[in-house]
Amino acid sequence: MSDLKKEVQEAPLLWPLTTIPTFEEVYDPKICTEASREISTIFEGWLHPKHEMAKPEALGQIRVLECGHGGLQCNSMQAGAYLGELGANVIMVEPPGGSPIRKLVAFGRKRYMFKDNINGDLCGGGFLHECRNKQSITLDLTKEEGREILKKLVVHADVLIENYAPGQFDAWGIGYRQLSKINPRLIYVWNGQKGQWGSLKDKPGEVYPSSPCASGWCHATGLPKSFGGTPIRSGERSDDILCGNLSAHGTIAALIYREKSGKGQFIEVTSSEAHARIHDYAWGWYGMDGSSKPRYGNWDLAINIYSVNPCKDGYMMVGGGHDRLWYRIWKTVGKDRPELEDMILDEPTLRVVIDRVGHDQQVKTCTILTDWMKDYTREECRAKLLEEEVAAGGVSFIDEVAEEPHYKYRGMVKAIETAHYGKVLFCGSVFYSHRTPGRVKDLGRPVGYDNSDVYRKLLGFDTDKLNELFAKGLI
């Protein structure tokens, strides 16, 4: 790994380090039944991403103005990423000089950033990864003249997504109330942490992880205090990502509705409510008798075994809630350590599924299981458990994820030669489809690269006009 010290900007792509399996290797008759090969061939014919570029796009007729670049929240950017994958023409409206999100990089280390081949600007990996099929124009919305230009752009857009402070766009005269008069078919999406109204409404500059703190999520994640733990936030910006998911969801729902009504509407998607929505049994449990869901670390309050525990070289997930899998797990353990299997089978409180969920039972179960796992690596544990068809897997670091043959084969982890940032490794679109797959055509876009193209095409601005705007600092 002699390239480690080199800057990312100059470094070549270090992937794949192992070969990607071929069709013949994956479906070799020695390891695969004829029926399985047959059905997989059909599935691949429908779904394999190698066919994706030739297929139509579900949202090919939609144009999106992604204005969520006033601050550091990543929710609007995420929404635009999904809409871009599905084929919409997403135009990022960035402040002159570029979106502040471009500047985000781990520990501020410039050597981790990517450089574009047009302006030589640096861009963080997070922004790059979500800048999928997007165009970039610049526009200074803090100035009245800039906002007048936005109002002209909106005539040509189907969707506008923004995440500025609550009421900011409205105060500037470009909120939903005002823009819907210019384009009644506009779908306007506001993203935020907690809301643009309400007792906890967003303060300017508020970012993740304010949202999971407000919704009770963070408090319920991590080890219990009695085991030495504290609440913990997720490594990734999970709320902002969920908010982006739901924004894409709501946008398309509004597009469907617009076909009947002929009108757009105002949509508000917040990160904290996205998280509260998916908090599963926490709310029903509270309603029943005031129970407040506690932290349970890497174990699960409702299912045993469904947990992650340490093993020789890392952490291992094993799942098997009901009988069928439960006995297979212990059969696997029993092959190496028969006394451990006996300990489980002898225990009367572990015989019935619903009795296993108690805390004492969980400690006993996980301790015994881990006593077995401590002598084996993740791969060894997994291979043994897979023999009995138990769902199990090690906690993988990103380098292991990037080299996993299954992911490479499916095109889940892949690399493309981007137009402006060299070869970039990324995760492909989740939307595999027979007819309209999601796809990534390009990653990243230099700041303002499409100023000339978009302003000319949509607003008829010629070179003189653009130069004038640039001189005034509007683009």
Add this chain to the structure above:
Amino acid sequence: MADLDKLPFEEYCKTVFNKDTLAEKPECLKGYRGLSCTQYILGPAAAAYLGELGAEVIKIEVPRLGEPMRHCSPYNESWFYPVSRWNPGRGTSPAFQGANHNEYHVTLDYRKPEAKEIFYGLVQKSDFMVWNYRPGTFDRWKIGYGACKEVNPRIVLAWCGGFGGFGPGRNWASYDILGQAKGGVFSFTGHRAGRASAGFPSKHTTWIMDYSIGMLVSTAMLAGLYWRDTVSNLGNFFECSQVQGSTRYTEYALPLWGRSGIVRMRWGNWDTEICVNGICACGLSSYPHSDHPAEKEEGYICVQAYTDEDFAKLMTLIGRPDLGKKYATHDDRVEAKAQEEIYPAIEEFLKDKNKEEAARIFTGAGIVSQPLLTIREAANCDHFLERGSLGWYDDPYYGDVFTQKTMYKMSDSPPRLKHVHRPVGSDNEEIYQRVCGLSADQIRELEAKEII
């Protein structure tokens, strides 16, 4: 309505997103019908989000006891009865509630040969279908995409599962936390190595991968329906895998690794890219005299002061202007070593305060903060109740339940909650008669034979 333009912005929002007038407004997916042949959370969530938008979603479960998610309750304590009219002594767990809103519940045993015709009858009248059985299962039973598109060429189908329907890992079983683990997000969530007894990867508190991939599947189906109805008049098939969702969320990890060999690691409650933006422990509990276990613990608060001005203000506030000078620029303070100096200083300041007091002090100084609310506090938080995201609900089957209500707000055709969930097979008569045209006798006969 013209007055809407004159209202102050917050009043305007309260009016157009008013939770009490949801039912007066039309629905996005009125007239759409779909099938949810799913279990656990991944598949059901995908269909449930569409049910919230107004589609008529029919959930198909195994006769008598229904699907396994009904039977997993935290601590085995919380149940809603009956699970079905055949088993009134058993209940449904609240875990079922988040992913099965607004649905009609019928039963059908796919393995029985008679079930196929009934199933085709439902498929012909549906716009979409979600299923998450193992890849190939439905195809073997001749009710997968290949068969369904012959029966109804306009149907939009979605299969979601652990590792996808093809490739070397297609037969691997999967759960949500396996998706978290094998996809990469698990490896950088949790306290850093080195913190006594807590330096290990941490799973999310609930099945986030299931729910969020369900959202993506749901989005894919909406895109498929939109494309069908505006462009092509053709059905579609989407396949989404759970583990890919997890990798999709790894932000900068893959691009960075691909060009530098650097592996993203855990960074605890702090932020790798923004400083100050972290969760700090307060020294005191907010309810020192309470018996309730959720209230005995000391509080936590999220502090955000990442502009140079705010950071300087924060450091002065906590009595450490030296740190304010030392790390005056963002590049200085976001480095790992700087964060290791800054956050303990903030926690030192919070040692003798509870989270409410800390929030008051920070707000007074103009610094953004958010105390960590427990579930109890969030459930009683005006903000969510007023906005209608959480709330008490008078469910027609179960009575007074507290539940999550709407995923987002829309001004003209908002999603809404109609009922939380229903017992197994409670809508057999209704659906099989109204949608499939079976007579009451036929339905009774099928039930007796446990075909439905």
Add this chain to the structure above:
Amino acid sequence: MTEKIKVSLFYDCKKCETRNFLDPYSFWEYSGNFKCAGCDALYYAEWENGQRVVEPEAGRGTEFILPGYAETKDLKPLSGEGKTSAPPFANVTFLGKPKNCTVSARGKLVACTQLTPEDLDGSAWKRITAQRKYGKSW
């Protein structure tokens, strides 16, 4: 060839034969004392990457942590305050089995109690449907 694999994460107390379960998240890299849940004896041991590298011997000093769970030789549980690490509680009362409630946390009727076939009206609890004065359909 088959060297019996050493046990790391549970320990049978030499004095009272209580089996103490030393849960992985507390003991994986621990060096120090733990207290037997059966007889309060202090034992000192060391773990490295989950392997017990110093077998339990007489305790050193007075600090200790508790095992996650413990049971007697005939499998009777020995958990509780002062004996094992406290489980995370969700509420003041902890049952670990179905809690039968007929009213919600704010005191209104809710179907959280086990029912019999006589209690049913169709697929719902009679008392819920009785609250409605009109026809049966939903």
